[in-house]
Amino acid sequence: MARFLVRRVLQAVIVTVIVTVIVFALLHALPGGPARGVLGQQATPEQIAAFNRAQGLDQPIWTQYWHYLGRLVQGDLGESFTLNAPVSQLLANRLPKTLLLTMASTVVALLIALPLGVWQAARRNSVLDYTATALAIIVYSTPVFFLGLILIMVFAQAIPLFPAQAPQGDALGDILADPNALVLPVVTGAFATVAAFSRYMRSATLDNLAEDYARTARAKGTSERRVLVRHVVRNSLVPVVTMLGYYIPVMFGGSLVVESMFNYPGVGFLFWNAAQTSDFPVLLGVVLVIAIATVVGSMLADIAQALIDPRVRSVAV
Incomplete structure (x- = not known):
């Protein structure tokens, strides 16, 4: 190991x-x-x-x-050409806000995607399963900015339930003080994740429903619902949790688009402004953070998979 x-x-x-x-x-x-x-x-x-x-x-x-x-x-990312501040300080101020947005979107997405995937697997090949699959494919293939634009048009303009601009502030407390303004950015970031992980969960659940232990439980008279809830769901979470490590950097990168759309004061909005002014140190610093997040996420996913399945560890070594 x-x-x-x-x-x-x-x-x-x-x-x-x-x-x-x-x-x-x-x-x-x-x-x-x-x-x-x-x-x-x-x-x-x-x-x-x-x-x-x-x-x-x-x-x-x-x-x-x-x-x-x-x-x-040495931790020195240089000085911003336009903001006259150290890049490391700018990232330190904005990175917690981006992490808040990313983690909130991830939690919301998983709370919807995992039950949805199990529900689809339990009703496989039904009209509802085909409908949910078609909707998931459409959402997954739709650009994030277009999904956000639709949400703004519907829920900020046609039905003004939520503001189109994300909460503003220098501290996390200021962001959390206006939860109503967080709804649209979080939901926009969660959409594609729901589509992806519902498919993962459905596939993993179907695989486990066909395993010998599930058939044995049914042969002993255990109801299909109990087999699904007590045995299959827990085992189906293993590949999904592993895949989460690979997917978190993708969601982190997607938050750059979400932040620029909703004027959210995170790393993504900082990157957008730096791109418009060719602020080279800021651009390089943000890209480096995303690259490190991607590499670390992939590494943690590999380690988690090796801890769960010793066969992966033996093959890799």
Whole structure:
């Protein structure tokens, strides 16, 4: 098990470094570069050259990356070009709000998706099962921004039950003080997750209903409902919990779209503003956080799967 853990951690570190190299190179290849985004289209070549010298952007690309990597190890993500604040401080202030939105969407999605998947499996091949499957496919294939737009049009304009703008504030307490304004962002973020995990749960439940232990329980006279509730559901949660580790980074990335739509003061909205102003350190810092979340989520999912199923551990090692 120790070798397995060391191997997964080393893989996570290597992938993270590769991601930083790719993103760093792509952002530097953007037309005009950071100087043009900060100083504007009217900036003179002399002003751009002075900006590049002040920010160290006139050095070779790999020298810039090496300096950035050294600062990153020390927890220094640089200074924002437009907000005049350390990027690490900006992320520290906004990351808890994004985590709140992501976790709330995840909890809501699982509370709906898991019972829905079991219900579909118990009524497999029925009209209701086919209907729920079709709706899940439609929702899953619909872009998040379009789902959010529909919710705003229906529940903020046609039927004004909830505000179209998310709660504002510098602290989590300010966000939680206005729960009514959190409804639309949370529901928007939960939609695609409900569609995905209801399918996972349905498939896992159907597989376990066909196992020998389920047939044995039925042969002993146990009712189908009791077999489903007492035995099948618990075993069906194992692959779903494992898949959750892989899917959390996806939901974290999706929250970037949700935050920009509802003006939610999280990391996603920070990224949106930084993209509009070509604030290079902020862009790189946010992308790095998402990359680390993806790598850590995948690593935790692998570890959870290895702890649950020793066969996975033996094959990986």
